Amino acid sequence: MxxxxxxxxxxxxxxxxxxxxxxxxxxxxxxxAQMTTNSNGKLTPLTPKFKEINSVLERIHKRRKFKRLEGLLIFEH
Ligand SMILES: [Zn+2]
Known part of the structure; x- marks a missing residue:
């Protein structure tokens, strides 16, 4: 395209x-055209495989953020 x-x-x-x-x-x-950053920090075409990897990464990343927030709340109390 x-x-x-x-x-x-x-x-x-x-x-x-x-x-x-x-x-x-x-x-x-x-x-x-869609691109993504790969593990080497370079741009690479966003293939279905990379989409899958990114959705997993995103989920892990969000969970980590949430845990950090939780830890902060516990720390403040
Ligand atoms: Zn273009």
Whole structure:
């Protein structure tokens, strides 16, 4: 789905979803190509496999955040 604009100027990726502190999902504003950050910190196409990995990462990340909040509450009491 590469548009003429993208093949001339390159993709214009914006963050579409934050997964963890290090991993984001990106979407091109022109052709909607989707990318994600892989374990090497590089951009890679967002394949169904990576989507699956990211959803697992997201779940773990949210749980960790919640635990930290819980710990803080206990600490404050
Ligand atoms: Zn594009």
């Amino acid at each position: 590469k548009t003429v604009y993208c093949s001339v100027f390159g993709h214009n990726y914006v963050v579409s979803k934050k997964i963890t502190f290090h991993v984001n999902e990106y979407k091109c504003t022109h052709c909607r």
